[in-house]
Amino acid sequence: MIRLYGLLFLVDLVLVVIALIDCLSSEDAAVRNLPKVAWVFIILLFPPIGPIVWFVAGRPQGQRVGRAGAWRPGSGFPEYERPRPLAPDDDPEFLRSKARERREDEELLRTWEADLRRREEELRRRDPST
Structure with a gap:
């Protein structure tokens, strides 16, 4: 109860x-x-x-819920004018930044490999027994 x-x-x-x-x-x-x-x-x-x-x-008659009034279909952006963000694979700036990052990564890898070969060569010259 x-x-x-x-x-x-x-x-x-x-x-x-x-x-x-x-x-x-x-x-x-x-x-x-x-x-x-x-x-x-x-x-x-x-x-x-x-x-x-x-x-x-x-209560007032005919009062809509909320200040904006009733929602009507199609009252927003028409479909062809609706602003849409580009997908990453369609955005040229994004693709350019990814290509630039890839080139920078490849250059860094080449630098590391060259440094590694140089160090290995120095070790071989110091210790000929290997």
Whole structure:
């Protein structure tokens, strides 16, 4: 029984919070039947009846959810104008940077190999027994 009361309390609390946010974010001129201040008091003082009455009799009619209004398909970028990042294998600058890195790595490897051959040659000259 206590769990049921807890659940009903949470539902009531959520309903009050949603109605209060909706009421406070509505335009003053669009609120129906009573001033906005009166609706805030009704929502806060008479839960859960106050929020239900707000949604039925006080909420502006035809109000869209959110400030931007309703989403309409096709209201964004047309597909051919949509900015798209290039894939790495299509981006010429990326390919140039990879080619430059590869050349630098190959040059570094050639330098290391030459240094290694030079050191091996010095070791052979110092120790002829090998």
